[in-house]
Amino acid sequence: MRIRPETLPVGALTCGLAAAAFAVGFLVLAFRLKVVQVDGAADATDGLRRQSIRRVQTEGVRGRILDCRGRVLADNRPSVSIVLNAGVFRQATWDETAAAITNALAAVADVVGRPSPLTERDIRRHLRQNLARPLTVWRDVDADALARFEEQGFRLPGHSADGTRPSGFAVAETFERTYPNGALAGHLLGYVGRDRVESPAGDEGFNFQEMELRGRSGVEFYYDGYLRGGAGESRLTVDARGFASAQAETVVPAQQGPDLTLTIDTAIQAACEAELKGLKGACVVLDAQSGAVRAMASAPSFNPDDFVPVLRRARYEAVSTDPAKPLLNRAVGGSYAPGSTFKPVTALAGLAAGHAADERHDCFGAFNYGGMTIRCARRWGHGSLDVREALRDSCNPFFCSLGVAIGTNALVAAARAFGLGAKTGIDFPVDYAGVVPDATWKMETYHEKWYPGDVAQMSIGQGMLLVTPLQMARVAGALGTGALVTPHLKADLPPVRTPLPFDAGRLAVVREGLRMVVGRSGTGKRGAEGVAAEVIGKTGTAEVGARGRRRKNTWFIAYAKGDQSSRPEAQGTEVAVALVVENGASGGETAAPKVCAILKAIFNGPDDGSGSREEVAHAP
């Protein structure tokens, strides 16, 4: 027989109550779970992403630098680095993790054949700041080391055999800058270093940023923003301790930066550098019509490839403390007295001030003014000469007296009209303005009065007048074309020309004189010998340094226009050249032949050039 539950003494109602209470409890949980898992799913997913997803800004490959004919001046080469995945060596504490990494590095160093460049501090900094990212240990390893690494890979610490987890060490491919021509145009191109990827404006909040190449000097620096690749983005998932838990996934691929085409012509640049080899000096070749810089050389130079992959302190110090100052770009940053190359400016200023072209002065071999004597190159004097002959013979007394006659202001105005004493406006980080002195400037700088002797000095390009070779190339171009150009290096920039404020007839007189300079009896006769173009030019020998340690900076500036005798592609080409050699003998002896060689490289055909040279050699 059965006893009905109702007949039990107690508790039937409690069973129902308990069941009801349980049911209510489960409904409450179900409702709450609906709120958390269905309504709150998006927020929770967001919270999870925020704590576990890291945004990495990745490096875009830098654009190349090309010359005007598309020849590569700066390129990227694939480079292999050996990187370490810190997560593989994780231990319970950071200290133990750092120690495990140090031990692993020592083991791999034997295989790679290079000691680990990382210090304990580097490792700890990586653990603190870049934990989720691979740590680059050996940058730019060679093929032998790579082969040994690949061969011994399975024996290395933290190796993952099945590939489901990352190995302790891995090979990473990056790009390094390379300069295929070595030191050619080193000053012009500049060099690069590494920095964090720069965030595009308005989009920050990256957890990690790769190091990207950044221009440190030269064109690499000036056009850094143009050359730099478009940064990409990848995402990493990290665990609660901050270690990466999987391979990074690319969200936005990094873009290669655009190529930069320069106005530089590698052949002319090479010719300039060949002429300056072993010397201290600089040379600039401009397209006289457009201002395009065809060559810009400075010697001694440096090889930007030596600064890749990283500029080491020792190397930098060796270069930067060299007394020859190889890091100084003399073409735009060297300050030189122009010497006699300034005389055409004085001549033009004189003509503009009303002195007639055939006005004659007598030269007795020296110019005396206010107790000061300026000697002429020809001790016994040139005798009577007009402005053309004075230019041809580079007669000091003629220009001194002309300068004194027209006065400081007219001379300064003419110098400024030729762009001296001001930045040239070139698209280059260094653009030294030089000095065109006047009374105010002298008072401010030296707290001295302006003496008439200062005008005399300045009218022959001495004294306090300072210019750069680039400025003198502009002067040469302006003398040839009648317009001052703004030099530029980027190929597609529009030419900027400022007509000289001088009458064309007067300019023609000066040009006539300059043509006589390179003529048979001129001081710069060796500047145009055998050049298949119309050439005008001016020598300069500027004396610098204290008495007793006098040195001569020797100049030659030239303007040349291709004619029928030039090689076909150079016909009609107009170039302006300025070349300075420190510690030379004289402008006509030292600088002029070098400019001549450069002009031949530009205008003469390959056979033509060597032929002319022989002809010169055999000439009596």
Add this chain to the structure above:
Amino acid sequence: MLRKLVHFNWVQFVAMVALIALGTVAIWSAGSAREGAAFHAMWAVNLRTATLGLALYFAIAFTDYRKYLTLVAPPAYLAALVLLVAVLAVGSEIYGGRRWLWFFQPSEIAKLCVIAFFAELFGSAEPLFKGRTGWRGFVVAALVVGLPCALILAEPDLGTALTLVPAVLVMMLAAGVWRKGLAVILLVVAILGAALLGAVYEAEKPGVEPETRAKIVRCLPLRPHQVKRVKTFLFPASDPMGAGYNLRQAMISIGSGGFAGKGLGKGETNHLKYLPPSVSMNDFIFCVWAEETGFVGSLALLALFAALCLSGTWIAYVAADGRGRLLALGVSTLVFAHVYVNIAMSVGLVPITGLPLPFISSGRTFLLTVMAGLGLTQSIALHREIQT
């Protein structure tokens, strides 16, 4: 035997087996996120323990509880008290608490012993003492549950002690123990609880001077970590990297599971160790399950637990005698209290308490205890007819 099988409660059995299966999966996933072969093998341990548990379950279920309860319950209760004292004396200390005696937790076994002893005292037809429905009964009941609770609290293990309270209260209600007094005491407890919450709220709400806060906290009968947990419950966003970290990660874990979940073994907060590995296999294992199976999986789990608990109340209802009814109610309420508190704390409904989720959390003593309790309940179902 055949007659017994007719009364076999399949709902309870199937729900239990299904929960063992789900639990093994959850333990596998939580264990795979940790380093060390021992953790990777925890699911197998769980399965072995469950096999042992099933043997225990059937042995208890097919034995008539009425034959031995009188004989076994009182000494079992005394033994539990002795073990609880022993664990305080020689137990191994883990995380600042003494809960382990060799390989098991006496407090888990004690729960079942208390329930059994209480059922024996208050459910038998021949009362052991007079006036059990009066205030004397209440005093006895309070002592029976109070002694072990005090010992468990001393471990300290507030959560485990507290789960006994609802079980005993339901049993007292069913046994008709001093209802008026029970009502008054429940009211007083509710008011005290509310007052405690209010006090912590007043102490921890923003803008309270540190001195004032310290003064209030000093007056409360709570340990510092308990104050922190209540504070986290009241202000979940107050300290997301400190006291509120576990709750925040639990909510992220459960919430990011969404409707359908991320797939078994693919829980991110678990595998990326945002959900602290020290709790992901035990107190917070619901998060692992909820993240990987989503709302659908959570509801399925709730449905299985509901089936388990409600089948218990049904067995209590059809029980042959008062002891059976009290036993079934006690075990069901104990299971319910664990399930409710564990899940509710994971979703921020109650303050965080270290309580396992039956069948899902990894833990051998508790699994065996719950399966023994369910076996007892099944025995009540099987032996619902009075033997002549």
